[in-house]
Amino acid sequence: MGKSTGFMEFERVSESYAPVAERVTNYREFVLRLTDDAAKVQGVRCMDCGIPFCNNGCPVNNIIPDWNDLVYRGNWQEALTVLHSTNNFPEFTGRICPAPCEAACTLGINADPVGIKSIERYIVDKGWENGWIAPQIAPVKTGKTVAIVGSGPAGMAAAQQLARAGHAVTVFEKSSRVGGLLRYGIPDFKLEKSIIDRRMVQMEAEGVAFRTKTIVAVDGKLPAGIVNDAVTVVTPDQLKAEFDAVILAGGSEVPRDLPVPGRELTGVHYALEFLIPQNKSVAGDGPNPISAEGKHVVVIGGGDTGSDCVGTSNRHGAVAVTQLEVMPMPPEQENKSVTWPYWPLKLRTSSSHEEGVDRDFAVMTKEFIGENGKLTAIKCVRLEWQGGKPVEVAGSEFEIKADLVFLAMGFTNPVASILEGFGVERDARGNANATTDGEGCYATNVAKVFAAGDVRRGQSLVVWAIREGRQAAREVDAFLMGSSLLPR
Numbered sequence: 001m002g003k004s005t006g007f008m009e010f011e012r013v014s015e016s017y018a019p020v021a022e023r024v025t026n027y028r029e030f031v032l033r034l035t036d037d038a039a040k041v042q043g044v045r046c047m048d049c050g051i052p053f054c055n056n057g058c059p060v061n062n063i064i065p066d067w068n069d070l071v072y073r074g075n076w077q078e079a080l081t082v083l084h085s086t087n088n089f090p091e092f093t094g095r096i097c098p099a100p101c102e103a104a105c106t107l108g109i110n111a112d113p114v115g116i117k118s119i120e121r122y123i124v125d126k127g128w129e130n131g132w133i134a135p136q137i138a139p140v141k142t143g144k145t146v147a148i149v150g151s152g153p154a155g156m157a158a159a160q161q162l163a164r165a166g167h168a169v170t171v172f173e174k175s176s177r178v179g180g181l182l183r184y185g186i187p188d189f190k191l192e193k194s195i196i197d198r199r200m201v202q203m204e205a206e207g208v209a210f211r212t213k214t215i216v217a218v219d220g221k222l223p224a225g226i227v228n229d230a231v232t233v234v235t236p237d238q239l240k241a242e243f244d245a246v247i248l249a250g251g252s253e254v255p256r257d258l259p260v261p262g263r264e265l266t267g268v269h270y271a272l273e274f275l276i277p278q279n280k281s282v283a284g285d286g287p288n289p290i291s292a293e294g295k296h297v298v299v300i301g302g303g304d305t306g307s308d309c310v311g312t313s314n315r316h317g318a319v320a321v322t323q324l325e326v327m328p329m330p331p332e333q334e335n336k337s338v339t340w341p342y343w344p345l346k347l348r349t350s351s352s353h354e355e356g357v358d359r360d361f362a363v364m365t366k367e368f369i370g371e372n373g374k375l376t377a378i379k380c381v382r383l384e385w386q387g388g389k390p391v392e393v394a395g396s397e398f399e400i401k402a403d404l405v406f407l408a409m410g411f412t413n414p415v416a417s418i419l420e421g422f423g424v425e426r427d428a429r430g431n432a433n434a435t436t437d438g439e440g441c442y443a444t445n446v447a448k449v450f451a452a453g454d455v456r457r458g459q460s461l462v463v464w465a466i467r468e469g470r471q472a473a474r475e476v477d478a479f480l481m482g483s484s485l486l487p488r
């Protein structure tokens, strides 16, 4: 703890954003990093708590008080080493994590929490700029081979850990580029894709082989709404025969539908049918076939995916964007007495919301209305939540003009046929069945097949995917070698 009175002397300073009028003209990141001095002052607000709730609140258990102190002292390189000791990719989480660590921070009980996420991003960006982040090539190769299905944050974290332990790792990815939802779900304005590319280059130097446009499946067919760029099919049996271990990290890709009358109308899309081509378009793969320019857009679903549809629609030049949420509006200020391990309920306004949206809560969509097969409006009803159950308010039906609707209500489960192809048992929610604690954790019922990330835990967060990838890597290493020195 650099300065024992820091938390009383200094206010929290958040990263600033480029002005709305400027940022909506392009897809570049617009969050402006802290300056050296600001980062130091933010680091010294940390109280170095005896029991640092932040460290427990963070899914990868970042050693936050230590790097806060190192940042205050200007010891950036050591801060980077401590940061990387628990998180392979802090440049991802430093940009797009909802920061449960900050919700847990003790300072948040009666003041603003330490700006942990902004400090994390600061440390790692400085590391890249100064060339401090280099490949860590395993000095000894084990001769063991591991296949990883899926190149999202879970697959990437597992691959990097296992390559550093000396194993020969091959990542199979059905999309044309590496990164999973980091690449094709999350827009460039939240995470520029060069940030994934430079990690990929580092991992290739460490020995990871990426096989993109390759689907691991019995027949290569997928349900509607799931993007597949694969030109090659590799079967689960081939992987089981050719590799010493397999990790399934294919995410939770089946989108939740809204089967109300009119669902078939032109103009009603799953969110990723809009966001994936947009990310491809920014990467130079041609125009997005869905344009929101001059359109009335309604986004159904109030989470990150919905927010990304709002930001993207505004960048297209939509004339009006409305976002509907079925749950009631949370309070604008959190209840300060709700502290870690509980999550304080609070209205969260994203940078995309600030760019222009009409948000409405406790609203249910009853019908999509159209003319000549084309969407023109949606019919909704207001809800009252009674005892945790939604009740329609009589006479509250209303219509919203809509040319485009994006369904952003989450994802229900992984693609069943892929898990079935491996013979992997599913849990009650349809996810790969594997535990996270105790002997045999992350292992499925199928010999030498493991599972990590959204495919195992269901739709979640990048930081949880990184945690699971790291932990699964340790279990695979121990399975292959009898014991493991990889951190858990």
Ligand SMILES: Cc1cc2nc3c(=O)[nH]c(=O)nc-3n(C[C@H](O)[C@H](O)[C@H](O)COP(=O)(O)OP(=O)(O)OC[C@H]3O[C@@H](n4cnc5c(N)ncnc54)[C@H](O)[C@@H]3O)c2cc1C
Pocket (backbone or CB within 6 Å): 096, 097, 098, 149, 150, 151, 152, 153, 154, 155, 172, 173, 174, 175, 179, 180, 181, 182, 185, 186, 214, 215, 216, 217, 249, 250, 251, 252, 275, 304, 305, 308, 418, 452, 453, 454, 455, 459, 460, 461, 462, 463, 465
């Ligand atoms: C639009 C959107 C915005 C989000 N925003 C945020 C955010 O701001 N912050 C946050 O923390 N989280 C966010 N999330 C959630 C987060 O992206 C996911 O929780 C996380 O990416 C899951 O990581 P994963 O590695 O388990 O799976 P994924 O990232 O889904 O990666 C799985 C990969 O496996 C590939 N794959 C699947 N099956 C096969 C197969 N059979 N063969 C070959 N390849 C296969 C897929 O193509 C995909 O590339 C967002 C999600 C979405 C959809």
Ligand code: SF4
Pocket (backbone or CB within 6 Å): 045, 046, 047, 048, 049, 052, 053, 054, 055, 064, 065, 068, 104, 105, 106, 107, 114, 116
């Ligand atoms: S909980 Fe907050 S104040 Fe305490 S150690 Fe963590 S970051 Fe510092």
